Amino acid sequence: MPDAESAAVAPRVVALTVTSVIDESPDSKSLVFAVPDEHRSRFEYRPGQFLTLRVPSDRTGSVARCYSLASSPHTDDALKVTVKRTEGGYGSNWLCDNIAAGATIDVLPPSGVFTPADLDADLLLWAAGSGITPVMSILKSVLAAGTGRVVLCYANHDERSVIFAAELRQLAARYAGRLTVLHWLESIQGLPTRAQLSGFARMFTGFQSFICGPEPFMAVVKDTLVEAGIPRTHIHLEVFQSLTGDPFADAPIDDEATDGEAAQAVVSLDGDVHTLRWPTNRNLVDVMLAAGIEVPFSCREGSCGSCAATLVDGDIDRGNAAILEADDIADGLFLACQARPLSESVKIEF
CATH class of the missing domain: 2.40.30.10 (Translation factors)
Structure with missing residues (x-):
């Protein structure tokens, strides 16, 4: 078997x-x-x-x-x-x-965790280039299944580079009272700066911001929002890094890795609570997979954020958490594929 x-x-x-x-x-x-x-x-x-x-x-x-x-x-x-x-x-x-x-x-x-908690919330969406992809999914979902207002600021090199141009025009016409689409073309306006975006951002301080695009673009938008006084909890970034491993391969089971010191982990996932023995020399994703639990993950190398979870109680070594924001880490977020336990017991929520 x-x-x-x-x-x-x-x-x-x-x-x-x-x-x-x-x-x-x-x-x-x-x-x-x-x-x-x-x-x-x-x-x-x-x-x-x-x-x-x-x-x-x-x-x-x-x-x-x-x-x-x-x-x-x-x-x-x-x-x-x-x-x-x-x-x-x-x-x-x-x-x-x-x-x-x-x-x-x-x-x-x-x-992935780049997804709004409430489709009835007002959203300020920021996209550059192919960063429009998840933003488009969010935009259409709010308009179709929610009541929130949506403002999209979409940056591209030139008019020919605009992805979903026709669909955005159709949506803007259909939802004229709820959707505003603003295009930023580098060929005309240059690269966006904090000074240029600041006044615009201050008009929507009560909105939830979702940002996706090249790293320099996301950094400019994030800094602009922070300077505008928008709470960190209202700023959401989609961060990808190129995968070097093979997330399609089965994780090898190392019997020796299950020996030795271990913490008791109480893990809440999709409404179910699991109590696991978490060896100090194994990451949480592998421990959960070995227990037959369908844990969310896509890379096992700390590059995609799919396995992000929240430490509710206890202490852990987060390992490689470079894609997480400092404020997220301060709030208890960690990557389950990187973390090792440091305390005798931990409580975790996905």
């Missing part, structure tokens, strides 16, 4: 068929997926989450890449991710050059 960890991990990898490929801009395409009925529940998702795709590679067999869902669970029947070519980016260029309707690709179920 398969061990508990294999049983937990194996169903995560699903081969999805691409039903269509949509040209969104000269350098970006959307892939639309059909999900088999038997896996439909596993691919339920929240606005702003992402999929992890296994991209074939002649050198390494495959590479894993995370792409945000541009579709909305409230308006779209099929899953859609949007891929923009990046210079020297193997995964994005391979997908844009090789994937056509009828192709199949291995995918991990949706993950």
Whole structure:
């Protein structure tokens, strides 16, 4: 019989068929997926989450890449991710050059925490380039299933670079009383600065801000919002780093790693509470997988934030937490794939 960890991990990898490929801009395409009925529940998702795709590679067999869902669970029947070519980016260029309707690709179920807690809240959305992808999912979901107002500030190099231009125009016309779309074109206005954005940001201090795009853009927007006096709890950033490992592979079970000192971990996940023995030399994701618990994760290397959890009680070594904000860490957030216990007991919430 398969061990508990294999049983937990194996169903995560699903081969999805691409039903269509949509040209969104000269350098970006959307892939639309059909999900088999038997896996439909596993691919339920929240606005702003992402999929992890296994991209074939002649050198390494495959590479894993995370792409945000541009579709909305409230308006779209099929899953859609949007891929923009990046210079020297193997995964994005391979997908844009090789994937056509009828192709199949291995995918991990949706993950990520860049998602609004309340669709009735007023949102100030910031996107640059392909950062519009998760923002589009959030925008459509709020308009279709919530009551909140939405203001989108979308930055691109030029007019030809704007992804979802036609769809945004249609949505702005349909929801004229609730949606405002502002385009920022570098070719005309230059790169946005704090001085330029400050007055605009101060008009929406009561809104929740969601930011996605290149790191310099996100840094400028975040600093602008902080200077405008917007609470840190109202600022949400989507941070990705390139994956170097293989999240599709089963995590090896090291029997020796289960020996020695361990903490008692009480873990709350999706309404269930699990009590686990957490060895001090293992990370929490591997411990939960070994116990047959379907823990959210996509990389096991601290690069995607999928396994972010909150330390409610106890002490841990957070390990590599570079993608987390200092304020998030201060609030107890950590990455389960990196953390090790330091106290005899810990209490954790996902």
